[in-house]
Amino acid sequence: MELNIKKFNELTLDELYEILKVRADIFVVEQNCVYQDLDDLDKCAIHIYLRDDNGIQAYLRLIAPGKVYEEAAIGRVLSKKRHFGLATQIILAAIKEAQQQMNIGKIKLAAQVYARSLYEKIGFTQCSDEFLEDGIPHIEMILEICESS
Known part of the structure; x- marks a missing residue:
């Protein structure tokens, strides 16, 4: 499994x-949720994904403070x-990248409620509190990053 970390302008057309x-x-077909995925945040995001011979297996985007949240x-x-640890692996990579590239102390996200324990x-x-986003229950979660993280 290869970890890739790229800014938008570093992605090839095939990667994008x-x-x-x-x-x-995942978000439209599997979760049966029609929503506007292209929200202009991709252009300012760092894209982190795990890829193997079968393609992208896990993905997330990391966005600088002030674009979505203060954090x-x-x-x-x-x-x-x-349940193979791939999501955990890329989230930890995102935390490390945020520390190195953004020098931040907090990361915030909106999680689907079922993923809270992850x-x-x-x-x-x-x-x-719990809220609906595109008809799916979500909660906001925050991570306080310590120097030892």
Whole structure:
């Protein structure tokens, strides 16, 4: 499994196409949720994904503070294979990248409620009441990054 970390302008057309396809496969088709995936945040995001010979297996985007939240943001987290640690692996890579590239102390995200325990195991804590986003229950979660993380 190869870890890739790229800014938008570093992605090839094939990489961008594959990212958008896997996001549509998971968020639109699998979750039966019609929503506007292309939100202009991809252009300012760092795209982190795990790829093997079968293509992208896990993906997320990391967004600088001030674009979505006051804090840095993680979004569009997906894993084609569940319960293999791939989501945890890319989330930890995003935390490391945020520390190195953005010198930040907090990361925030909107998690689907069913995934709460994944984020809690990494150290995120719930910081909002439950809300519906595109008809799916979500909560906001935040991670306070310590120097020793």
